[in-house]
Amino acid sequence: xxxxEQDPGPFNVPEGATVAFNCTYSNSASQSFFWYRQDCRKExxxxxxxxxxxxxxGRFTAQLNRASQYISxxxxxxxxxxSATYLCVVNMEGYQKVTFxxxxxxxxxx
Amino acid sequence: NAGVTQTPKFQVLKTGQxxxxxxxxxxxxxxxxxxxxDPGMGLRLIHYSVGxxxxxxxxxPNGYNVSRSTTEDFPLRLLSAAPSQTSVYxxxxxxxxPLYNEQFFGPGTRLTVL
Numbered sequence: 001x002x003x004x005e006q007d008p009g010p011f012n013v014p015e016g017a018t019v020a021f022n023c024t025y026s027n028s029a030s031q032s033f034f035w036y037r038q039d040c041r042k043e044x045x046x047x048x049x050x051x052x053x054x055x056x057x058g059r060f061t062a063q064l065n066r067a068s069q070y071i072s073x074x075x076x077x078x079x080x081x082x083s084a085t086y087l088c089v090v091n092m093e094g095y096q097k098v099t100f101x102x103x104x105x106x107x108x109x110x
Numbered sequence: 111n112a113g114v115t116q117t118p119k120f121q122v123l124k125t126g127q128x129x130x131x132x133x134x135x136x137x138x139x140x141x142x143x144x145x146x147x148d149p150g151m152g153l154r155l156i157h158y159s160v161g162x163x164x165x166x167x168x169x170x171p172n173g174y175n176v177s178r179s180t181t182e183d184f185p186l187r188l189l190s191a192a193p194s195q196t197s198v199y200x201x202x203x204x205x206x207x208p209l210y211n212e213q214f215f216g217p218g219t220r221l222t223v224l
Contacts, residue, residue: 008150032209043200043215044153087152091209096141096160097168098208102152
């Protein structure tokens with residue numbers, strides 16, 4: 001089993017739709033969780049951290065489910081500019097390393 | 111601030127050649143790291159550094175060396191390039207480690223080894 005697992009997609013959704021991605025992780029002791037966004041042939045950039053209580057930033061909502069060991073990202077009212085690959089990041093061991101998932105590709109269609 | 115810069119942007123090497131990928135940051139970050147990104151594999155950690163003079167191995171360190179003589183610079187050396195090292199390489203930095211801090215990435219170096 002991969003340590004951090006994501007559905008690669010692609011998720012093809014129309015503009016205005018709501019879409020959700022999940023990311024499962026294998027280490028129950030993991031402490032920190034992030035979502036990064038990566039545009040085609042560009043570097044990853046932080047989208048949002050994921051807090052235990054869940055957090056929201058505009059149209060984006062991130063949640064953590066420790067019992068089932070997954071994090072989720074919900075995007076409401078999808079825009080064409082949301083088209084990208086979304087990377088799940090989890091610390092799997094120690095304090096100096098994090099593990100990236102392989103990413104979920106989102107394509108928002110006009 | 112330039113953030114994290116990487117040179118070169120593209121490089122083609124022949125098997126057995128050596129080269130150094132440059133990485134620099136101007137944010138006074140203590141933590142710096144190198145990742146490689148391959149299709150279907152995600153970003154994998156090669157080496158990282160928690161401060162000047164301190165480096166450690168990541169998930170895939172074989173065939174690569176690093177040094178950290180200054181806070182700003184963290185070069186990655188390929189000792190004897192192999193086709194398996196064809197990849198996109200990203201350098202990243204964060205204030206004090208990736209556990210709770212955002213990592214800032216450079217634009218990447220696309221390396222092809224023939």
